[in-house]
Amino acid sequence: MKVVRKTARIRSEKQRGVEIIDQLIKKLPSWASGRGEQGDILLSTRIRLARNLYGIPFPSTAGDEELQAVVEAVEKACQQSRVFDGAVYLYLQQTDEISRKVLVERRLISPMFAEAKHPGMVVIDTAENISIMVNEEDHLRIQSIQPGLGLKEAWRVISRVDDELSEHLSYAFSEQFGYLTACPTNTGTGMRASILIHLPALSILDEVEQIIRELAPSEIAVRGFYGEGTEVIGNIFQISNQLTLGRTETAIIDRLEVVANKFIEMEQEARERLLKKQRVDLEDRIYRSLGILRHARIMSSLELMNHLSMVRLGVDMGFIDGLTPEILNELMIFTQPAHMQKLDQRLEDSHQRDVVRAEMIRQKIH
Numbered sequence: 001m002k003v004v005r006k007t008a009r010i011r012s013e014k015q016r017g018v019e020i021i022d023q024l025i026k027k028l029p030s031w032a033s034g035r036g037e038q039g040d041i042l043l044s045t046r047i048r049l050a051r052n053l054y055g056i057p058f059p060s061t062a063g064d065e066e067l068q069a070v071v072e073a074v075e076k077a078c079q080q081s082r083v084f085d086g087a088v089y090l091y092l093q094q095t096d097e098i099s100r101k102v103l104v105e106r107r108l109i110s111p112m113f114a115e116a117k118h119p120g121m122v123v124i125d126t127a128e129n130i131s132i133m134v135n136e137e138d139h140l141r142i143q144s145i146q147p148g149l150g151l152k153e154a155w156r157v158i159s160r161v162d163d164e165l166s167e168h169l170s171y172a173f174s175e176q177f178g179y180l181t182a183c184p185t186n187t188g189t190g191m192r193a194s195i196l197i198h199l200p201a202l203s204i205l206d207e208v209e210q211i212i213r214e215l216a217p218s219e220i221a222v223r224g225f226y227g228e229g230t231e232v233i234g235n236i237f238q239i240s241n242q243l244t245l246g247r248t249e250t251a252i253i254d255r256l257e258v259v260a261n262k263f264i265e266m267e268q269e270a271r272e273r274l275l276k277k278q279r280v281d282l283e284d285r286i287y288r289s290l291g292i293l294r295h296a297r298i299m300s301s302l303e304l305m306n307h308l309s310m311v312r313l314g315v316d317m318g319f320i321d322g323l324t325p326e327i328l329n330e331l332m333i334f335t336q337p338a339h340m341q342k343l344d345q346r347l348e349d350s351h352q353r354d355v356v357r358a359e360m361i362r363q364k365i366h
Contacts, residue, residue: 034325036148092120101338194240234305
């Protein structure tokens with residue numbers, strides 16, 4: 001009887017997970033609204049806090065029973081937090097592969113976490129502004145994500161979440177070192193602050209690496225669209241702080257804000273230089289990409305991101321009318337492989353997806 005009940009419970013959790021993902025993919029995450037400060041260049045801001053529970057080994061060495069205890073403790077704490085009223089809870093072991101990839105595409109979990117086999121959970125608030133990965137590299141990876149240059153707002157939100165959870169959870173903390181984390185580079189504040197920034201003009205001029213070298217490369221890390229271990233696509237870079245030990249949260253935020261504004265300034269300057277010296281070449285790149293998106297019959301996700309980059313630049317610079325950042329962000333998210341497979345399970349073949357993707361693009365960009 002107990003085995004039957006357990007099987008029924010797992011099936012119920014899996015079904016609920018499917019329903020949750022089905023609801024998520026029908027709406028655009030709030031961070032992709034395109035309405036944030038400096039939203040034409042800076043797509044979003046994220047702050048992530050690493051926390052671990054006192055007396056329990058890090059996920060890499062903990063057993064399944066210990067990790068399950070972490071899941072239950074965090075779930076109970078979230079249910080007592082006002083911030084997570086109406087939040088959804090997805091249990092990793094009861095979530096299928098495609099659904100996990102959808103969460104990666106929506107920047108709610110990391111690619112590494114999507115492949116985990118041990119007990120884990122994702123907690124997501126209704127707007128997708130706040131989420132928690134439970135048992136990724138650390139017991140908790142709390143995330144606050146905002147549109148545009150919203151570092152201070154992201155910190156205000158995540159600080160409140162952290163405070164509420166700490167009322168119900170005992171964190172691993174050292175008076176000497178600060179918050180203890182699985183990776184020594186996160187020890188201290190446990191904070192990673194990052195920006196997702198679109199730098200097409202600097203990329204055309206091949207100046208991104210030069211600017212990174214100028215902006216204290218030991219303090220910042222540059223990663224791809226989905227974070228650590230992923231490639232830069234569509235001229236979109238994720239830039240974050242590297243050092244947390246010996247630094248306050250405010251100092252990290254202030255430093256990254258300086259870096260963000262410097263990148264924005266340099267990108268704007270690069271766009272002006274392109275207009276003055278390479279205007280025809282620039283217009284040709286932009287309108288070629290627009291033409292391909294309007295008329296192509298087959299389109300891979302990588303090709304789409306590269307053409308979207310040029311079209312986004314054309315919209316920002318006033319060459320293209322009738323398209324909004326929100327429409328471009330919809331295409332960026334909803335045409336990703338897992339989203340397409342979730343919307344239509346027949347699209348398992350990549351060529352089929354490329355054909356349907358091109359059709360979706362033509363319907364949006366005409």
